[in-house]
Amino acid sequence: MQAVVKTSRIEVNIRGELSPKLIAVLEEEFGKELLLTEEGDEETVDIFATDWYREIQSKTTPGDTLKIYRENHGLTQVRLGEMLGGIPRQHVSNMERGTRPVSMKTARKLATIFKVSPGKFV
Numbered sequence: 001m002q003a004v005v006k007t008s009r010i011e012v013n014i015r016g017e018l019s020p021k022l023i024a025v026l027e028e029e030f031g032k033e034l035l036l037t038e039e040g041d042e043e044t045v046d047i048f049a050t051d052w053y054r055e056i057q058s059k060t061t062p063g064d065t066l067k068i069y070r071e072n073h074g075l076t077q078v079r080l081g082e083m084l085g086g087i088p089r090q091h092v093s094n095m096e097r098g099t100r101p102v103s104m105k106t107a108r109k110l111a112t113i114f115k116v117s118p119g120k121f122v
Contacts, residue, residue, distance in 0.1 A: 062107075062121045063098040069114045070096075084109050 014022075018036075026034050047053050070080050070092075077096075081087040084106060094100035102110070102121045111118040 061098050062102050063096045065120050066092075066102065066110065067096040069110070069116070069120075073114065080113075083113055 012026075023036070070077070075083070077089045077092040081089050081092045084092075087106075091100060095102050095106075104118070104122060107118040107121040110116075110121045114120075
């Protein structure tokens with residue numbers, strides 16, 4: 001069982017077997033703010049098998065992917081351009097916005113930098 005209490009002043013999470021005495025004390029102290037759940041109430045879902053993920057994935061462009069990988073690696077557009085062999089920041093920006101395609105040569109370089117498949121960027 002899990003007890004979760006959220007108020008403006010306190011948040012308490014307790015996991016495991018809760019004694020009836022502890023539950024009574026929590027109910028007395030927190031009243032309606034107390035939420036009790038049984039273990040196993042949470043259903044796990046493979047996110048990659050959901051319609052939501054497939055829809056998001058179908059709308060994600062190579063430029064979106066490039067920007068996500070760049071930001072997750074803490075790189076600026078300038079720094080990524082340098083790592084790609086001196087590509088100007090504006091070219092990186094244009095690739096992220098989709099106004100400039102990512103060439104296969106650049107996709108291979110990006111794949112090496114981010115240690116992923118070049119297909120992520122084309």
